[in-house]
Amino acid sequence: MEIKGKVFVFGNDVNTDEIIPARYLYTHNPQELAKYCMEDARPGFGKRDDIKGGIIVAGENFGCGSSREHAPISIKAAGISCVIAKSFARIFLRNCINIGLPIVEVKDTAIFKEGDIISIDFNKGIIINENTGKRLEFGSYPDFMKEIISHGGWINYAKNLIKGEKE
Amino acid sequence: MGMTLTEKILSDKYGREVKQGEYILLEVDIALANDITAPIAIEEFYKTRLSKVYNPDQIVLVPDHFVPNKDIRSAMQVKMIREFAKEQGIEKFFELGTMGIEHVLLPEQGIVKSGDVVVGADSHTCTYGALGAFSTGVGSTDIAGVYIMGKAWFKVPEVIDVYVEGKFGKYVSGKDFVLKLISTLGVSGANYKAMEFRGPGIKNISMDSRFTISNMAIEAGGKTGIFPVDEITQTYEEERGIIAEQLSADDDAYYIKQIELKLGDLEPQVAIPFLPSNSKDISEIEKRRVRIDQVVIGSCTNGRMEDLRAAASILKGKKIDKNVRCIIIPGSQQVYKEAVKEGLVDIFVDANCAVSTPTCGPCLGGHMGVLADGEVAISTTNRNFVGRMGHTGSKVYLSSPVVAAASGIKGYISSPENL
Numbered sequence A: 001m002e003i004k005g006k007v008f009v010f011g012n013d014v015n016t017d018e019i020i021p022a023r024y025l026y027t028h029n030p031q032e033l034a035k036y037c038m039e040d041a042r043p044g045f046g047k048r049d050d051i052k053g054g055i056i057v058a059g060e061n062f063g064c065g066s067s068r069e070h071a072p073i074s075i076k077a078a079g080i081s082c083v084i085a086k087s088f089a090r091i092f093l094r095n096c097i098n099i100g101l102p103i104v105e106v107k108d109t110a111i112f113k114e115g116d117i118i119s120i121d122f123n124k125g126i127i128i129n130e131n132t133g134k135r136l137e138f139g140s141y142p143d144f145m146k147e148i149i150s151h152g153g154w155i156n157y158a159k160n161l162i163k164g165e166k167e
Numbered sequence B: 001m002g003m004t005l006t007e008k009i010l011s012d013k014y015g016r017e018v019k020q021g022e023y024i025l026l027e028v029d030i031a032l033a034n035d036i037t038a039p040i041a042i043e044e045f046y047k048t049r050l051s052k053v054y055n056p057d058q059i060v061l062v063p064d065h066f067v068p069n070k071d072i073r074s075a076m077q078v079k080m081i082r083e084f085a086k087e088q089g090i091e092k093f094f095e096l097g098t099m100g101i102e103h104v105l106l107p108e109q110g111i112v113k114s115g116d117v118v119v120g121a122d123s124h125t126c127t128y129g130a131l132g133a134f135s136t137g138v139g140s141t142d143i144a145g146v147y148i149m150g151k152a153w154f155k156v157p158e159v160i161d162v163y164v165e166g167k168f169g170k171y172v173s174g175k176d177f178v179l180k181l182i183s184t185l186g187v188s189g190a191n192y193k194a195m196e197f198r199g200p201g202i203k204n205i206s207m208d209s210r211f212t213i214s215n216m217a218i219e220a221g222g223k224t225g226i227f228p229v230d231e232i233t234q235t236y237e238e239e240r241g242i243i244a245e246q247l248s249a250d251d252d253a254y255y256i257k258q259i260e261l262k263l264g265d266l267e268p269q270v271a272i273p274f275l276p277s278n279s280k281d282i283s284e285i286e287k288r289r290v291r292i293d294q295v296v297i298g299s300c301t302n303g304r305m306e307d308l309r310a311a312a313s314i315l316k317g318k319k320i321d322k323n324v325r326c327i328i329i330p331g332s333q334q335v336y337k338e339a340v341k342e343g344l345v346d347i348f349v350d351a352n353c354a355v356s357t358p359t360c361g362p363c364l365g366g367h368m369g370v371l372a373d374g375e376v377a378i379s380t381t382n383r384n385f386v387g388r389m390g391h392t393g394s395k396v397y398l399s400s401p402v403v404a405a406a407s408g409i410k411g412y413i414s415s416p417e418n419l
């Protein structure tokens, strides 16, 4: 899998209240949630036209706080194609794997600037900044997570499993 | 090599010895969801076109965040859950009038017990670690997975050993302990890891304080925070008709990190905006004379009887400052009833506090006490992120019930010592 898109830079400890504030949790409709994606970190972000296909780059502990799956759902529905961070909060990471929002953990995010165009090669584990030509490598997921991803998410994995047990 | 508490609980359920770092697929005892997270799980379940959930007895549904329903859309979400519960024969659906804030309700009703493996689509599911259960927050899709096949996936976590000595001083309780711990570890200091509490000081920590401590394990990124099962746990479980075996980690268990905390050295703590890890001693904060507009006493962190008793001991015969609103929220119907019976509600009403029915309400800026731009609150809840309790221009300070109550009387953040 390869992804190419424009970079949007955020800071450390971006929590799920900032990604999708509680005042919008009266709904679980992805298109509705998409409008308020990152609303309290960058107001109006979810309603911008230029974020489709974009890539969020953040610091440490992205997605900390509440377990709300509305957070990765709003990011995915807003058309963001991948989130790169120095580290992810545990439940957020789990939710991304389960719903199929691609994420990448990298040690250093200094080569990414707001508006840069970057491409990510998931098979080779390489990110290239098209503006500067700089390259960055990243490690692959553990096998168990690869299994879930290859099934297209946790629900499909579960369905397959119960099918297998019945046969 | 001996085993941690986490390894013991998970090995017992898995049927063979599990090791730190291993991924396992495990049948859970309880899968919890609330009015915000259940609708997504239910929708995912319906998409599979299966007609029946794997086991209705595993499933717990507690609408508590926007309940009593704040508006039409939240009413629609609860309606969906109610109908799902009926259709699937889920008995542990808690309607208004029988409910409580999920993490107060489940242990209180004996729904989760020592040694259980619990997942909840709510980050504070780690609360039940207080009972010696392995319980952790997950997402809605994980819960849908349990509806489908009864199981969830786990990575057996590495463990941080929190070694506790001594005894709490006056006006110091579980909240101060956990705020100090989080400031020591940082907001992601325990990411992917479990914390286990150990040492001679454990016996001096009450059950309600243990719930407060385990509740906030997630604020350091922790997967869970587990107490051993000792006489205190056994007494609590016995009151609910549950027989719990004592359980603790082996002496030679492997820990990734060790932290020592002396209960006697602790001062009341206040976490200043905008991270729960920003905690400071009350003596330092008091000097800043931080004016407040609102006090909130309640939540899954501090909405139990010990908390309300502590608040009442400060508020008795006093009045809340005329520039301050004070909202007190018993964590469950049972806590509410006991608070009435013990005369605590009288004390609160006489002190000009508003006493609410159990709800998450203001904790997440949902309803029943949302903050305006520029307003400041001191709250016994667990998060003080930007906009957590309302407007992004508002601020939340976190503390224990005694500090929150004392601050309400004074009008600025202050120690109960100097009333």
Ligand code: SF4
Pocket: B065, B101, B102, B103, B122, B124, B299, B300, B301, B359, B360, B363, B364, B381, B382
């Ligand atoms: S009281 Fe607050 S932290 Fe606890 S479950 Fe409710 S919203 Fe979450």
